[in-house]
Amino acid sequence: MTTVKQPIALATVLEFHFLNQPRNHQLNQSNMNITDQSIVGELVAQDYRTAWVFKNHGIDFCCNGNCSIAEACERKNVASSVLIEKLQHSVQQNENKSMDYNTWPLDLLADYIEKKHHRYVDAKIQEIKPFLNKVVKVHGSQHPELAEVEQLFNQSAGELAAHMKKEEFILFPFIRKMIKSKDSREPLAQPHFGTVQNPITMMHHEHDTEGERFRRIAALTGSYTPPADACNTYRVTFSLLKEFEEDLHLHIHLENNILFPKAIAMEKEMYAYPEN
Numbered sequence: 155m156t157t158v159k160q161p162i163a164l165a166t167v168l169e170f171h172f173l174n175q176p177r178n179h180q181l182n183q184s185n186m187n188i189t190d191q192s193i194v195g196e197l198v199a200q201d202y203r204t205a206w207v208f209k210n211h212g213i214d215f216c217c218n219g220n221c222s223i224a225e226a227c228e229r230k231n232v233a234s235s236v237l238i239e240k241l242q243h244s245v246q247q248n249e250n251k252s253m254d255y256n257t258w259p260l261d262l263l264a265d266y267i268e269k270k271h272h273r274y275v276d277a278k279i280q281e282i283k284p285f286l287n288k289v290v291k292v293h294g295s296q297h298p299e300l301a302e303v304e305q306l307f308n309q310s311a312g313e314l315a316a317h318m319k320k321e322e323f324i325l326f327p328f329i330r331k332m333i334k335s336k337d338s339r340e341p342l343a344q345p346h347f348g349t350v351q352n353p354i355t356m357m358h359h360e361h362d363t364e365g366e367r368f369r370r371i372a373a374l375t376g377s378y379t380p381p382a383d384a385c386n387t388y389r390v391t392f393s394l395l396k397e398f399e400e401d402l403h404l405h406i407h408l409e410n411n412i413l414f415p416k417a418i419a420m421e422k423e424m425y426a427y428p429e430n
């Protein structure tokens with residue numbers, strides 16, 4: 155008799171993973187040693203609750219996260235001692251509310267990004283486009299900046315769709331292949347793109363472009379603040395755009411600061427095997 159293997163639902167995998175986490179994990183996170191030499195992206199990778207502190211001070215933790223707290227504070231004219239205190243406070247608050255992506259296996263993280271964030275982007279683009287188009291038609295003459303917001307968002311929609319396909323069909327499958335190869339101790343065939351660093355460099359570049367585009371959208375919309383004469387559609391559209399940008403920040407952070415550096419490290423480790 156042939157046994158048909160049923161696919162394991164992502165929720166089941168997540169549940170299993172969390173059940174197997176060490177119990178004192180949150181305690182360790184509360185004891186994070188944060189100094190002005192700590193790297194912004196690494197801190198957010200260790201505990202995503204710190205992201206909101208950086209965000210509130212306009213510090214980019216996803217695309218430009220590879221700088222120290224001291225450097226980021228100098229750029230934003232913020233006292234590093236004040237920021238560090240807020241960061242420490244943030245990790246002591248809301249225990250259990252943060253997902254510890256940093257301990258996840260890379261194939262689980264790639265699945266999660268694809269099923270949660272990529273699907274979100276696809277769905278929200280369909281939702282936001284008609285709203286934005288309507289708002290430009292009705293309010294564009296009073297608020298000419300809306301036309302540029304629409305143009306930027308439409309560019310983003312097209313380029314993000316292509317970007318996510320590259321991740322889904324090229325980069326993420328190679329990451330899964332590395333894990334399988336590592337588990338089975340089978341040699342890892344060299345991919346057509348040479349090394350994983352190559353598609354990752356391209357993805358970094360495209361993330362920077364999106365980060366820049368959404369900074370411009372945020373500036374044009376006064377950080378998504380609807381004007382006094384805004385109708386409900388206008389308000390809903392700005393809320394959706396704000397939520398879209400926030401989701402994109404978490405999405406890019408998971409890739410830039412966790413998935414990609416770990417994939418590069420794993421590839422180096424794989425090629426260090428004597429049988430490879």
Ligand SMILES: [Fe+2]
Nearest residue numbers: 267318321409
């Ligand atoms: Fe992605």
Ligand SMILES: [Fe+2]
Nearest residue numbers: 321357361409
């Ligand atoms: Fe990406």
